[in-house]
Amino acid sequence: MSTKKRDTALIEVRGLTTVFHAENGAWPAVQDVSFVLRPGEVLGLVGESGSGKSVTGFSLVGLIDPPGEIVAGEIRYGGEDLRTLAPERLRALRGDRIAMIFQDPLMTLNPVLTIGEQMAEAILEHHDESRSGALARAAQALARVGISSPDARLKQYPHELSGGMRQRVAIAIAMLNGPDLIIADEPTTALDVTIQNQILHEVQKLARESGTALLWITHDLAVIAELADRIAVMYSGYIVETGPVDAIIDRPRHPYTAGLLASAATHAQPGERLRQIDGMAPRIDSRPSGCPFRTRCDRASPACAGAMPPPQGDETHLFRCHNPLPAGGTP
Amino acid sequence: MSAPLLELKGITRHFSAKRSLAEHILGAFGHASAQPKILRAVEGVDLEIRKGEVLGLVGESGCGKSTLARVATGILPPTAGSLAYAGRDVATLSRAQRLEYLLKVQMVFQDPYASLDPRMNVERIVGEALAVHKLAPRGDIAARVEKALTEVGLDPAYAKRYPHQFSGGQRQRIGIARALAVEPDLLVCDEPVSALDVSIQAQIVNLFLDIRAKRAMTYLFVSHDLGIVRHVSDRVAIMYLGRIVEIGPAQEVFSSPAHPYAAALIGAIPSLSRRKRSFEPIPGEMPSPLAPPSGCPFHPRCAHALPVCSERRPVLAPIAPGRQAACHLHAAEAAS
Secondary structure (H helix, E strand, C coil): CCCCCCCCCCEEEEEEEEEEEECCEEEEEEEEEEEEECCCCEEEEECCCCCCHHHHHHHHCCCCCCCEEEEEEEEEECCEEHHHCCHHHHHHHECCCEEEECCCHHHCCCCCCCHHHHHHHHHHCCCCCCHHHHHHHHHHHHHHCCCCCHHHHHCCCHHHCCHHHHHHHHHHHHHCCCCCEEEEECCCCCCCHHHHHHHHHHHHHHHHHHCCEEEEEECCHHHHHHHCCEEEEEECCEEEEEEEHHHHHHCCCCHHHHHHHHCCHHHCCCCCCCCCCCCCCCCCCCCCCCCCCHHHCCCCCHHHHCCCCCCEECCCCEECCCCCCCCCCCC | CCCEEEEEEEEEEEEECCCCHHHHHHHHCCCCCCCCCEEEEEEEEEEEEECCCEEEEECCCCCCHHHHHHHHHCCCCCCEEEEEECCEEHHHCCHHHHHHHHHHEEEECCCCCCCCCCCCCHHHHHHHHHHHCCCCCHHHHHHHHHHHHHHCCCCHHHHHCCHHHCCHHHHHHHHHHHHHHCCCCEEEEECCCCCCCHHHHHHHHHHHHHHHHHHCCEEEEEECCHHHHHHHCCEEEEEECCEEEEEEEHHHHHHCCCCHHHHHHHHCCCCCCCCCCCCCCCCCCCCCCCCCCCCCCCHHHCCCCCHHHHCCCCCCEEEECCEEECCHHHHHHHHC
């Protein structure tokens, strides 16, 4: 078992706001986002396209390029603020203590290097080790994500592998150095369920045995219900609700969370119409005033056009809503 | 039980894999490597789609489900086997009858971005088939387009707009309106909601259910999203490596799958009601359709494999009323 302390925060994000500058103004992709992640904990960051979940993940590791800019907030990691860290110090952390898995594995993989070369590089960049030792560890990591004949794969180039295989290589690279935190952005969305299971099996083991914390970014609530300890639901840049898995799935307070859950096919009799949220999420440059969900919300009142309400609720289960669902069970 | 609207018999579809540059050069010097490689996408599939039903077709990437769907629409000719539409062999149809079959079987594609011509406005996209095949007098086309757009929940005022002016969900509605405009009997939907956001998926699934209720539409619904297939399907067929391994009433197959692969696949479906699950992988990987294993294609990964499984390929055989599975375990049970 891990020797890392599981009760203290590994990473603490406070008031993170990331905007994208355009000719007609600065549009916030991430607004006033706060959360804490402890060692070995899995936080599911759930939202639809454009909700800001990926930009949140990118912001944590300093991967926001112009016209994007982090304009407010703190990202505390090991006593330092990642926002103000020197670039070389951040580079030393990335890929070693903090790893990232992208939806598209070709963002991780270098097309002109063999799998073995880039995996060895990922180890030797951060650790003093022999090349043969690094390659042996790389082969082990490939075997762990279910890749058969790993030694042969090490000699192949990314284009020789299928999409599912490439993603497993990217995940193996993220796990190579036994990081403290893995930020995974829709890592299994394009994969089949059985391969998804293989990968979830490995990351779950890593979280349980090595105390690696996971920030798992996805639109798939069912996967996150099975994997996560806590869930944060994003809509139009805000975390609109966050809390322990059971509270969010069984007793949601925010109408958007409740709507997403109710629209799941498992919540209806086969063949019956699903409960749907009408309309679609507003574009970043045409969000309504106040609560951005109010134009699709069946509980909206005049107050919702005013200001976005601050987080309320108890210590663990927070939501931002003027007219929350009653506590104690799904309606 | 109603008669089959579309019947597939012994459908096989092979593709010849492209030879690599090295193989071409060796070939040019007379060192050709024996035979060109054959990718066996679909192997001897029998399948009937009954009038008015929703038949779900599921399986993982590369199992041949999309190829089979394309064969069913007539877009892709099979390498072997035959199709019968409304009781008549498609190969023997006259030109006019064949055109009618092609129009009566319409397809809805996965990618609403790639499947709409960006240079055509919505009215032309939806009305094109009507105009080209002279299915409606020129003066009536605008009204038919308006009707189709209204049916899929789009404002007919958008008829003059172009695809890039719509969101993903709206584009998928345009694709559905295009299919409905020619009054089809069968919609073949290939991953129709996979590219959409969760809240939009529910809207499109509801649209399919509404169309079914209103038009008694028949569907072949192809998807890797097992939760949605379970929700919309009357019957479901599960494919592995080009073959159907199990078929039967959807609720029965999903609640008690008989084939070990079906059981593994269905067991892997994520569910909102399970928490802190211990994920267990299926050992091994899907073999390449270029070199399928001997015997049962699933035997190298199957926890229940018997010696016979690597020797003889099990055939799809009845295991319960309306249910079939291709597995030696069930044949052994039936015999004992």
